[in-house]
Amino acid sequence: MILNKGSPILPFFFLVLLLLIPSVASAEQTVLVLDISDSITPVADDLVIDALQLAEQNEYEALIITLNTPGGGVDETLKIIEAIDRSDIPVIGYVYPGGTKAWSAGTLILIGTDIAAMSPNTIIGSAQPVSVSPQGIEPIEDDKIVNALVALAKTKAKQHGRNETTAEKFITENLNLNDEEALEAGIIEYVASDIDDLLEQVNGQMIKGKVLNTKGAAIENYRPSLRLSFMDIISDPIISSLLIMLGIYGIVIGISNPGAGAEIFGIVAISLGLVGMGFDVNIAAIFLILLGVILFVLELQAPGFGIFGLAGLVCLIAGSIFLVPMDFPRWYSPADVQRSMIIAIVTPTIVMGILFVFVFYKVLEVRHKKPVIGEDPIGEMANAIEDIKAGEEGFVKYKGEYWKAKVEEEISDGDKVEITDVQGPLFTVKKIEEEGE
Structure with a gap:
């Protein structure tokens, strides 16, 4: 078919082509998802750093860190937040799935991400530091420690345009918020039912000088190396x-x-x-x-x-x-x-x-325990396996086993003897006179 300038098909062809271009570009976009579903351990920061490097190398649209954690190490938490700040990849913190939590260290990580989101019926907070002592578990009230955590939380909240007062209360008042309360307080930006819903909501946001193109993006789950997987288990x-x-x-x-x-x-x-x-x-x-x-x-x-x-x-x-x-x-x-x-x-x-x-x-x-025999051997017969002088000890064979024996009169190797007494592992035996002797 030949298209000419006056053909009505030509404008229609270009219109269809223009409509297809955005969808093709959107389909090529991919986000990487890293799941932190347990404690923040010494290997957690390695996992985040590795996932960020992978996202940068493959030019992923963003990294989503799903959080379901009771907390963890402070040093690891600080390293994770620093890695997020250093990376050019937009990082989305997402408390997921529904019914889970991101407490203490998990709350600080969420506040430190470029975009913070929660799924329905999730909780964040409980960030007051506590210590374990023989008297029990007590809250830490040292101003130096508390003020350092408050400063960190408020700085990260201010950096990402979030509520600094609420961030402080997580630590000073052990505040807990569900998804709706956190959204209303301005500590998170989105409530999303799942990752697809989250990607559709954040689409078009400007993060780290980049406009997110996440609507309809492909989702790839981060798979750590064998070494990191093993370290994650034992840590x-x-x-x-x-x-x-x-x-x-x-x-x-x-x-x-x-x-x-x-x-x-x-x-x-x-x-x-x-x-x-x-x-x-x-x-x-x-x-x-x-x-x-x-x-x-x-x-x-x-x-x-x-x-x-x-x-x-x-x-x-x-x-x-x-x-x-x-x-x-x-x-x-x-x-x-x-x-x-x-x-x-x-x-x-x-x-x-x-x-x-x-x-x-x-x-x-x-x-x-002293050796015992299944049945009383007194009166049973044994065989001498060596010459034993009167009043001395030697060995006899009884039911296939060698036993120490004491004799009252001299016996010779091969003689048949009768067991007359047992004292622990020691037999007392006497020679059986054969008929005709």
């Missing part, structure tokens, strides 16, 4: 603490039963636990755990009373409590979350400790 405070405790038990078992390979398992488990914690371990916890191991070894060398074993178990349990990274600023989460984490770590430690002590004493009981 969970519950996992890392239990790895250290299992490692301790492994070493104790290895000391009591050399050659079983338990020592190797113990060393590997402790190493992984330390790596997961970023080698940031409470010195008091290490001291108590080592003391517990020493007491178990002493019990192994001098069993019977159980004092060393019981004291060792108490030290291990106390050490596991101190292993929990609950002290601020190592951990920044609400008091209820910290209580739950302490219970989650200490409970299996107590159970494993009691089980370990039970098995430990059963092994020692068997090890030190």
Whole structure:
């Protein structure tokens, strides 16, 4: 078909072409989604930095960080916020899915993103720092600490045009807001039912000198490398603490039963636990755990009373409590979350400790128990396997087993003897006179 200038089809053709161009461009846009659905651990900042680099290299339209977290480390939180500021990629913080929360450190991260959004029925806040002590969990009232957090929250809120007063109340008053309250307070910009809804709402916004073209954009989920995935697992405070405790038990078992390979398992488990914690371990916890191991070894060398074993178990349990990274600023989460984490770590430690002590004493009981025979051997017959002089001890064979025996009169190798008495593992035997002798 030939089109000429007077043809009515030509304008129609160009109109269709113009309509198609925007949709094609929109379909080519992609956003990267990073899911933070647990605590902010020592590897969380690595995940965010890696996701930002990936988004920059592939020229993604934006990075969405979905938040469902009880909080986490302050250092990691600061590194995440700094990485977001340094990156040229627009970062959207999104508390998602519905019914979840972004408390404490999670709230600060949300305030530090370029665009802040929440899904329906979500909560942010509970950012008052707390500390763990033998007396319980108490709020931190040190002006130096509180003022530093308030300054950070207000600075990030001002940077992104959000309500500074509300940002301050998250810390000073432990304020909590749901999605509707946060939107009304001006601490977030959007409430979206899902990621597609969020992308449609933010479309056209100017962020970091770039107009977002996110309507109908493709969604790609961030997949960390194998190394980061593994680190993400072992950096969970519950996992890392239990790895250290299992490692301790492994070493104790290895000391009591050399050659079983338990020592190797113990060393590997402790190493992984330390790596997961970023080698940031409470010195008091290490001291108590080592003391517990020493007491178990002493019990192994001098069993019977159980004092060393019981004291060792108490030290291990106390050490596991101190292993929990609950002290601020190592951990920044609400008091209820910290209580739950302490219970989650200490409970299996107590159970494993009691089980370990039970098995430990059963092994020692068997090890030190006098040998017993299934039935009374008195009156039974055995065979001498060596010459034994009168009044001395030697060995006889009884039901396929070798037993130490004491004789009243001399016997020779091969003689048949009768068992007349049993004292623990020692038989008393006498020679059976054969007919005709």
